[in-house]
Amino acid sequence: MATFLFDDIIFGPVQSRRLGSSLGINLLPTTSKFCNYNCIYCECGWTRKDMKTKIQLVDRETVIRELEKKLIRLKSADKSPDNITFAGNGEPTIHPAFAWIIDQTLSLRDKYAPDSQVSVLSNATMLHKEAVFEALQKVDNNVLKLDSAVQSTYEIINQSLGKHQIRDIITNIKRFDGQQIIQTMILRGEYQGHVIDNTLPGELKALRDAYLEIQAKKILLYSIDRDTPATGLTKVSREELQGIASFMNQQNLHAEVY
Numbered sequence: 001m002a003t004f005l006f007d008d009i010i011f012g013p014v015q016s017r018r019l020g021s022s023l024g025i026n027l028l029p030t031t032s033k034f035c036n037y038n039c040i041y042c043e044c045g046w047t048r049k050d051m052k053t054k055i056q057l058v059d060r061e062t063v064i065r066e067l068e069k070k071l072i073r074l075k076s077a078d079k080s081p082d083n084i085t086f087a088g089n090g091e092p093t094i095h096p097a098f099a100w101i102i103d104q105t106l107s108l109r110d111k112y113a114p115d116s117q118v119s120v121l122s123n124a125t126m127l128h129k130e131a132v133f134e135a136l137q138k139v140d141n142n143v144l145k146l147d148s149a150v151q152s153t154y155e156i157i158n159q160s161l162g163k164h165q166i167r168d169i170i171t172n173i174k175r176f177d178g179q180q181i182i183q184t185m186i187l188r189g190e191y192q193g194h195v196i197d198n199t200l201p202g203e204l205k206a207l208r209d210a211y212l213e214i215q216a217k218k219i220l221l222y223s224i225d226r227d228t229p230a231t232g233l234t235k236v237s238r239e240e241l242q243g244i245a246s247f248m249n250q251q252n253l254h255a256e257v258y
């Protein structure tokens with residue numbers, strides 16, 4: 001199915017349901033996706049298997065130069081964004097200069113757009129790197145992916161290219177002490193003979209236990225919105241997502257649907 005890539009390092013601002021007007025920063029290539037996951041629902045399509053050897057990442061100075069130019073233009077047009085958001089064609093924390101880029105971005109934000117927030121959407125696999133962990137502690141919205149707390153389901157949905165254990169990822173997510181936001185994709189379907197349904201009671205209970213352990217400031221529940229690389233996936237309705245949020249909020253977990 002058709003998926004899409006961001007074709008620039010700095011893109012937008014675009015209007016986002018979660019983030020208002022959002023100026024995007026793509027630290028990944030503009031011509032292909034670069035991620036250590038291969039989520040079956042990824043809007044950017046499938047991850048290339050040769051990504052470690054063939055892809056050159058944008059240099060850090062170029063990112064900051066382009067961001068500064070854009071923030072100056074937006075400020076002079078009185079259109080500073082609600083959010084400056086690290087997202088794009090893959091996992092931003094993979095970039096080797098991620099921590100430096102966050103520091104520079106926060107300085108530019110303070111200088112040109114002091115009312116804007118800095119947000120990072122991450123799959124939480126690089127939190128064992130202290131520089132990444134410390135950088136994410138500095139941003140306004142540290143949004144971390146947790147789609148399933150059941151190892152076998154996690155493996156099918158997120159298709160990690162490494163040997164990640166969801167237990168270790170949950171342990172690392174916990175370290176933010178209530179300053180993190182969790183983002184969970186709720187979906188159903190079938191992929192390569194495996195039935196996927198993280199709305200089943202056992203899945204929801206495992207997620208709830210993980211959320212209780214993490215105590216995030218917010219949990220964002222969502223479902224498929226655009227084309228997915230895997231066929232056979234089904235969007236979960238907003239009403240059902242609201243029901244799941246209510247189930248979580250019986251335990252005061254600050255879950256919302258977006």
Ligand code: SF4
Pocket residue numbers: 035036037038039041042043044047089090091123145
């Ligand atoms: S972590 Fe994000 S970018 Fe990477 S495969 Fe999953 S959805 Fe796509």
